[in-house]
Amino acid sequence: MSVQKTPVLALDCAEPETLARFYADLLDGDVRPGPTADDVEVVAAAGIRLAFRRDLGYAPPSWPRPEDSQQAHLRIHVAAVDLDEAEREAVSLGARPLGTGTEDGPCPVRRLSDPAGHSFALAAPDPAPTEAGPAQE
Template structure:
């Protein structure tokens, strides 16, 4: 029997509560603070689960500059019709656009950095993934 598992992406930063509040507002989720004030979780509907951990020596990634890799990023899925509004929300909450080379017209993926410097993207939700058997030939 396989043991049931779940996962949570953990982002490091200097101020976990501030970053948790940013993502909770962006994802329409709630902040949950447990016994450890240096570890804060964000939990929301539709399976949203993210955690923020204090790292006293935190330095944000320098991506997209080539000297450092991107490390990891969060992809936030939205309906195509909601992309512009989602972008206004993210920027209004403190996100900074990163990918500005093609700002004209509709785009299916838009890249930002959060207030602590982590990259994340808003991307058009293409719907549930199809298995190989469901894909048209």
């Protein structure tokens, strides 16, 4: 018999309550207490669960600088037609845009960092529809 498992991405940070509120607002989720006083969780639609753990010595990743790895990042799928609006919303909540590395027209992945410095991406899983109609798979 297999035991039911629920994956939860946990991010270390200095202020878990603040970071949880950022992601709860971004994902229309609810902030809930975690298993200890230093843990906070966010539960959102479609089974999304994130956890935030207090680390008193926390230092944010330095990506995209080459001397440190990216560690991990969260990818949030958004319809291609909504990418600009989703990016504006994230920035209004405290996210900071990270360089794309290209200026070649529309970008289907928007890289940002949350208020604690963790990188995340807003990504269009499907191409944007054209004027002739919706994108074909």
